[in-house]
Amino acid sequence: xxxxxxxxxxRASAKRARQQAxxxxxxxxxIRQFLTPxxxxxxxxxxxxxxxxxxxxxSLQPLILTWxxxxxxxxxxxxxxxxxxxxxxxRVHGPKRKRPGQYFSGFHKAVxxxxxxxxxxxxxxxxxxxxxxxxxxxxxxxxTTFGCDGTRLECPRTQQLEDDLGQASxxxxxxxxWITALVSLRTGVLWSWRLGTAKAGxxxxxxxxxxxxxxxxxxxxxxxxxxxxxxxxxxRTLLGRGCSFLIRLSSQAQLYSDAGVEVAMFREGQFWYWxxxxxxxxxxxxxxxxxxxxxxxxKNDVWLxxxxxxxxxxxxxxxxxxxxxxWESECFSRLTSV
Numbered sequence: 465x466x467x468x469x470x471x472x473x474x475r476a477s478a479k480r481a482r483q484q485a486x487x488x489x490x491x492x493x494x495i496r497q498f499l500t501p502x503x504x505x506x507x508x509x510x511x512x513x514x515x516x517x518x519x520x521x522x523s524l525q526p527l528i529l530t531w532x533x534x535x536x537x538x539x540x541x542x543x544x545x546x547x548x549x550x551x552x553x554x555r556v557h558g559p560k561r562k563r564p565g566q567y568f569s570g571f572h573k574a575v576x577x578x579x580x581x582x583x584x585x586x587x588x589x590x591x592x593x594x595x596x597x598x599x600x601x602x603x604x605x606x607x608t609t610f611g612c613d614g615t616r617l618e619c620p621r622t623q624q625l626e627d628d629l630g631q632a633s634x635x636x637x638x639x640x641x642w643i644t645a646l647v648s649l650r651t652g653v654l655w656s657w658r659l660g661t662a663k664a665g666x667x668x669x670x671x672x673x674x675x676x677x678x679x680x681x682x683x684x685x686x687x688x689x690x691x692x693x694x695x696x697x698x699x700r701t702l703l704g705r706g707c708s709f710l711i712r713l714s715s716q717a718q719l720y721s722d723a724g725v726e727v728a729m730f731r732e733g734q735f736w737y738w739x740x741x742x743x744x745x746x747x748x749x750x751x752x753x754x755x756x757x758x759x760x761x762x763k764n765d766v767w768l769x770x771x772x773x774x775x776x777x778x779x780x781x782x783x784x785x786x787x788x789x790x791w792e793s794e795c796f797s798r799l800t801s802v
Contacts (some may be wrong), residue, residue, distance in 0.1 A: 475699065492557045494527070500596070503589040511578070521565035522574035528586060529553055531575060543568040579589040581623035587656070590675075593680045594653060604650050604789070605782040607686040608678060608706070611790040612693065614644035614666035629661050644669035647788040649688060667698045674707060680719065682781075686710055688726070689791045696739045699750055702769055710783055719754065731756050732780050734773060757784035 477724065507524055519527075533549035534542070546568045554563055561785035565571060602608050619625050619639045629639040640662030648656040658669040670693060677685050685707060691714040702709050719735040738749035753773050757766040768787060772778040 484779065495532075495557065498530070498590055499599060500593055503533075503586060503593060504590040507582055507586045508725050509556065514579040514581050516577070516579065516582070518572055518579075519574050521570055523562075523564070523641070524578075524582075525554055526558065526561070526564040527559065527571070527574055527578065530571065542572075546571055590635070591655065591678075594655070595681070598648070598653065599678070602648050602650050602678075602681070604681045604786060606683055606777070607786070607788070608681040608683045609649040609686050609688055609786055610646045610655060610677070611649050612644065612646050612666075612670050612673070612687055612689045613790075614642060614669060614692070617641045617643060617661055624669045630663070642666070644670075644673065646673050649786065665693050671701060674702075674705060677707070684708060686772075686786070688786050696737065696742045696747070696750070699737065699752070699769075699771075701734055703750060708771050710768055710770045710778070710786060712774075712787065713754065713769050717769070719752075732775070755780045755783045757787065758776070760798045 475525055476556045504525055507528065511524055515566045530546065533552055533588050535613045536546040537545040539545040539548060539549040549728040550564065550566075550571075564573075599608075619629065620639055621638050625639040629641060631637075637661070641660055642664045643657055643665045644660075645657040647653065648655055658672050658674055660669065670687070670689070684768045687702070687707060689709065689711045694713050694714045695718050699709070699711075717737065718739055719737055725733065734751065734754065736749040737744050737752045738754065742749075751773065752769050753772060755768045755770065756766060759765050766784070766787065768783055770778060771781065
């Protein structure tokens with residue numbers, strides 16, 4: 465029997481796979497798993513398009529990596545966190561690469577010179593890599609599910625922040641920042657976010673976040689949100705963009721039925737969602753499905769609204785399970801407030 469021989473290309477591929485598996489066991493390996501050469505290519509293209517000049521001390525890769533590592537470093541000041549992050553980059557992540565600048569002041573100037581378009585390009589490229597890596601693990605009951613939630617963050621009472629963020633709802637209160645985030649319900653991965661002043665609306669943030677959703681998911685995307693997102697304009701926009709949703713109903717939502725409904729026995733059914741403002745503007749009513757989920761710990765049941773009219777695509781049991789998983793995004797919002 466003839467011996468089976470592997471080709472040089474197959475041996476090289478197997479060697480690369482073993483190296484990647486070993487690298488992924490370390491922090492540096494995990495970083496390389498998501499900040500791939502393709503990500504850096506996208507970043508360099510964005511920098512070139514923005515007319516960025518080459519910095520002799522802070523090239524693009526060490527600059528972005530050091531900035532990212534600072535978010536994971538402990539320390540009372542940015543300068544101390546910079547020192548830890550730079551040491552990691554020099555000694556662990558890129559020991560054979562050219563060493564970047566030593567001083568925080570130079571690093572800070574390099575960060576400020578980098579246009580936001582470069583950061584946005586890096587974020588989009590990382591999300592594409594996340595999608596390739598986690599696509600099959602992001603699916604729950606036939607849906608690629610994301611939770612969306614927002615929270616206010618109290619900021620220090622500095623004059624610059626008070627001028628930039630403006631007055632919050634209560635007179636004399638500290639300047640506030642509003643953050644709205646998308647979190648993958650199955651994996652718990654923070655997918656994207658938006659920042660704004662305390663007066664910014666989380667509904668508008670959600671509309672802005674739609675552009676960051678996966679481009680080619682293995683299963684249709686389903687947004688799972690709390691009652692704060694019940695809005696005629698928001699729901700109409702989601703329907704127009706073909707983005708499915710599962711939102712907890714608020715007590716102020718106006719629903720109309722084609723037939724009488726006995727509330728005590730109601731479990732699920734189709735309704736028309738139509739506000740007085742939409743009616744006066746001669747905008748059409750929206751066809752939705754309402755699902756009643758029995759609450760395990762609370763006295764009152766949870767009422768959910770969705771655009772998925774077919775129970776075979778989204779059962780009441782699945783809707784209840786997905787809404788409970790929404791705590792992934794809410795817990796993230798609560799952690800950011802700590």
